[in-house]
Amino acid sequence: MSLPRLEELEAEMQKCFRCSLCKMVPLPTVLNPKYADGCPSSHLYHFHGYSGSGKNIMALSLVNGRIQVDQSLADITFACTACGLCDVSCKFITEAERHAVNIALREHIVDEGFALPAHRSMIKNLQEHGNPEGRSEDPRPGWIKDMGVKILPDQKAPVLLFTGCIQCDPGATYVARKCASLLKRAGVDFGITLENNLSCGLPAYWTGHRDIFVNIANRLVVSSMTWGSRRSLQYPDHVWELYDQSIRSMPRRPRPRSCISLNSWRS
Numbered sequence: 232m233s234l235p236r237l238e239e240l241e242a243e244m245q246k247c248f249r250c251s252l253c254k255m256v257p258l259p260t261v262l263n264p265k266y267a268d269g270c271p272s273s274h275l276y277h278f279h280g281y282s283g284s285g286k287n288i289m290a291l292s293l294v295n296g297r298i299q300v301d302q303s304l305a306d307i308t309f310a311c312t313a314c315g316l317c318d319v320s321c322k323f324i325t326e327a328e329r330h331a332v333n334i335a336l337r338e339h340i341v342d343e344g345f346a347l348p349a350h351r352s353m354i355k356n357l358q359e360h361g362n363p364e365g366r367s368e369d370p371r372p373g374w375i376k377d378m379g380v381k382i383l384p385d386q387k388a389p390v391l392l393f394t395g396c397i398q399c400d401p402g403a404t405y406v407a408r409k410c411a412s413l414l415k416r417a418g419v420d421f422g423i424t425l426e427n428n429l430s431c432g433l434p435a436y437w438t439g440h441r442d443i444f445v446n447i448a449n450r451l452v453v454s455s456m457t458w459g460s461r462r463s464l465q466y467p468d469h470v471w472e473l474y475d476q477s478i479r480s481m482p483r484r485p486r487p488r489s490c491i492s493l494n495s496w497r498s
């Protein structure tokens with residue numbers, strides 16, 4: 232149930248005193264006021280409700296029974312990119328968990344039946360095709376062409392390079408190809424998987440579909456173990472960092488023993 236999770240965060244919501252610093256990049260880092268504006272949704276819509284503070288205040292009103300979930304609340308909440316800037320900026324002045332409230336609010340809105348139609352169809356794609364766009368074609372001819380990369384589990388390798396659904400996106404496969412080239416040049420014995428066009432499930436997390444995210448993440452971890460890649464699981468960093476951060480807050484942590492991002496491995 233999502234309401235108790237929101238209720239647990241009430242103390243965090245109460246810490247907001249509406250200074251609006253969460254709409255800007257952290258002030259000590261501002262070199263030019265022209266670039267101080269930081270929150271995309273409040274920049275676009277101008278009303279306070281679209282800021283990190285606004286969502287905390289609306290969440291507090293929900294928890295205290297002053298408002299109910301409705302379409303307006305869903306539209307305002309999901310206008311936010313969940314970039315986390317408000318959480319970072321607010322932490323410059325107080326110990327508060329803005330991002331946690333934001334995500335818990337999303338989950339409660341979804342539980343109450345107000346998920347956005349576009350998110351619903353993306354979730355359907357994730358469940359049916361393993362990727363948010365609903366691609367079903369075999370990505371094999373694309374990004375690994377001429378690379379001689381091992382394919383798990385048919386071939387064995389101690390390191391799995393997990394590229395998620397990036398490998399199904401023709402516009403982004405160059406990222407996966409670069410990661411693979413880097414590992415090859417470093418002499419790492421690694422392989423990839425093309426199984427089920429697996430997504431890491433983050434789109435479910437960002438859109439408030441917690442159970443679906445946890446299921447996908449669990450499935451991924453269990454699969455990675457059966458693929459024989461016991462030593463490490465590596466993601467392109469921008470995916471892994473978010474994934475790692477997200478699952479750390481989950482009660483059941485679907486984390487293999489040695490998952491690291493490509494960047495951590497390099498350092």
Ligand code: SF4
Nearest residue numbers: 247249250251253321
């Ligand atoms: S969320 Fe933090 S930075 Fe934003 S208004 Fe509230 S106290 Fe200020």
Ligand code: SF4
Nearest residue numbers: 270283311314315317
């Ligand atoms: S997470 Fe949402 S509210 Fe916070 S800064 Fe980003 S867009 Fe704005």
